[in-house]
Amino acid sequence: RKNNILRFKTIESTNNFLKENYEKVENGTVVVADIQTKGRGRLGRTWVSKKGGLWFSILIKKDIKKPSFYTKLSSISIISILKRLKINAKIKWPNDIYVNSKKLSGILTEAVTVNNNIKCIIIGIGINVNNETPENGVSLSNLLKERLSLDFLLEQFIKEFNKNYYHYRNLPFLLNLKWKKNLTFRKRNFVNGYKILKIKPEYLIVKKGKITLKINSIHKLEKER
Numbered sequence: 001r002k003n004n005i006l007r008f009k010t011i012e013s014t015n016n017f018l019k020e021n022y023e024k025v026e027n028g029t030v031v032v033a034d035i036q037t038k039g040r041g042r043l044g045r046t047w048v049s050k051k052g053g054l055w056f057s058i059l060i061k062k063d064i065k066k067p068s069f070y071t072k073l074s075s076i077s078i079i080s081i082l083k084r085l086k087i088n089a090k091i092k093w094p095n096d097i098y099v100n101s102k103k104l105s106g107i108l109t110e111a112v113t114v115n116n117n118i119k120c121i122i123i124g125i126g127i128n129v130n131n132e133t134p135e136n137g138v139s140l141s142n143l144l145k146e147r148l149s150l151d152f153l154l155e156q157f158i159k160e161f162n163k164n165y166y167h168y169r170n171l172p173f174l175l176n177l178k179w180k181k182n183l184t185f186r187k188r189n190f191v192n193g194y195k196i197l198k199i200k201p202e203y204l205i206v207k208k209g210k211i212t213l214k215i216n217s218i219h220k221l222e223k224e225r
């Protein structure tokens with residue numbers, strides 16, 4: 001499958017562009033921008049998107065699956081292309097890509113719904129490549145001590161994503177296993193004294209003493225003392 005690629009120098013957000021234009025562009029379209037002025041992260045956070053990073057989104061209009069399916073597919077695809085660069089990355093639940101406890105990449109998958117019907121899925125991916133990062137982040141150029149071609153990386157990602165898509169499209173259970181294998185923590189492990197009881201892409205069930213919690217962000221747990 002060939003993916004149509006739309007390139008922008010500056011854009012508000014590649015996810016927003018596809019939200020506004022999903023009817024006009026075809027299935028599989030990729031939107032990539034050098035700079036985003038209103039890049040968005042999960043849970044309403046801002047995603048700083050300076051020049052030098054790889055900021056892009058993919059539109060899915062056919063054979064629509066759960067958003068988490070695409071997030072997992074993207075995570076394992078990023079991990080594979082990083083492996084080729086000799087970088088050992090892990091998924092920090094639910095969908096951040098970490099290298100040595102620093103964030104290298106984030107994924108924001110969104111569904112566009114009209115009258116409760118899902119019209120399309122937008123997978124937004126940010127990878128720190130040659131850009132400066134916030135304190136808790138790391139870029140590929142930091143890790144490899146050289147600059148990388150954004151076009152080359154995007155091409156590699158699309159190839160890997162398509163390959164994984166055809167492999168896993170009817171095997172969500174296997175994809176789930178692969179995703180779990182690459183998490184920084186797995187069932188029965190602990191985060192700051194909390195035992196991980198259940199791992200779902202949407203939430204985590206954790207337990208400490210008599211307290212059981214359902215959470216959608218582990219930052220709070222990590223910061224607790």
Ligand code: BTN
Pocket residue numbers: 012013014015016036038039040041042043045047049054055056057096105106107108124125126127
């Ligand atoms: C996160 O870690 O919270 C998710 C970050 C997702 C960032 C990407 S960059 C391309 C796309 N456009 C956006 O506005 N966000 C995503």
